[in-house]
Amino acid sequence: MAEDDPPRSAPRQPPTAEEQSVAKANEAIAIRPKRGRLTLLSRRIYNALLYHSQRQGVDEPVYRLALSELIGDARFNSNNTELLKSHLRDMQATTIEWSTSSSSLKRWVSSQLLGTVTIEEQGRGRPCMVTWRYPEEIKERLVKPHQYTRVLLEMSSQMRSYSAAVLYEIGARYLTSPGRLSMREDVMWWAAVLTGRSDIKEVDYRFLKRDVITKAIAEIDALCEEFGLELIEHKRGRKIEEIQFRVVPKVQQRLGDIDSPNRNVFDLELVARLVGLGIKQDEAQDLYATTDEGQIRATLDHVDARLRNASMPALKSPAAYFKDALKKGYAGLTSVEPASSVAGATPALVAPAPVLSEADRLRRIRELWENDRTGKARAMFAEMLEPMQADLRLRFEAERLEQVAAPIARAWRRDGPDSRIAATTFFKWLAQETWPEEPSDRVLLDFALQRGVPGV
Structure with missing residues (x-):
């Protein structure tokens, strides 16, 4: 090496799970979509894209990454790029609003969550690449935010429900604030934020609390070592109209009872098998997020065996049969029972069994x-x-x-x-x-x- 040549720096080591964090703009944490719907997987993918965007720098016009690396950082398990594309479309179709104000300026922006995305399959022996952009109006606020919350990808990916993933990031944001109190908003606002849905017209708070909030708080309590959350309800008369959360630091760190360290891997192949039975994509993802993975897999295997059994009456609706089998635990049976005794099914048109490569x-x-x-x-x-x-x-x-x-x-x-x-x-x-x-x-x-x- 010549004397004037600068010394070569050592190759950068891949970050550890503790170092793999994203500086997430505070405005991007409690997103209330105005159009479209966000899912747990789309949130994971978005965080992973944002992490790599920040590593590549705000001056890059377009960001580029090996698809396998994105899949690894988003913690899901599938080679099905069509499923990945569907979640990218969800983010492109989701409209969000950004409001900022100062002493001299108030600014409102309505924008897509994600801009143009390209997946390039470069041929045998070469990696499949994904490139993406952000809308220019919000790019700098996302990639180089001034006010942000540091979110660990590893911890965020432990969550199995969308509501828990959102509340974890909200808890991380307010953990260091003086009062440790989250924003106080009305029930309708929280329903949209915690479900990622833009089509909510009315909310029964009893069901929102039972089916969404309580389960998400329990999930965070089991998985998060740093803090827990307490729900605070604000009434007007006898009706609860607004809520917020108190962030409670944990004195003794613990992980809780988790059956498997692989809970952070979202198995898209299982979701695809559910969709293959005729279950809608959103319902399949919600079902996966709220049900034991082993139970889903065993029930799917049971339904596959039932569909292949030519000696039994054909199933009219494999999706309905699956839901009934999951609810009643048919997968624990040693053999496939006659349809009439198991699910009350009647002979009908033969439904094709899902075919695996x-x-x-x-x-x-x-x-x-x-x-x-x-x-x-x-x-x-x-x-x-x-x-x-x-x-x-x-x-x-x-x-x-x-x-x-x-x-x-x-x-x-x-x-x-x-x-x-x-x-x-x-x-x-x-x-x-x-x-x-x-x-x-x-x-x-x-x-x-x-x-x-x-x-x-």
């Missing part, structure tokens, strides 16, 4: 195979002597702990293998260390046949 089937079987192997690792660990267990714990901490998400690492340091949120990560690592060989397609197929996996 060969790659999708193998991926689904591999998931089940890995879960089975993880269970074997858990049982093996339980039978070990304490010194062997201690050695494995130390190895895990030295080799793997720095790579896992911050909430999982904190849970491990506190509770070790007894932690419900960290145990799965540990036992998956132990399974990989014990049986490092990759399964062949033949091994996966044999496993599926032995277990009677539907769709094989």
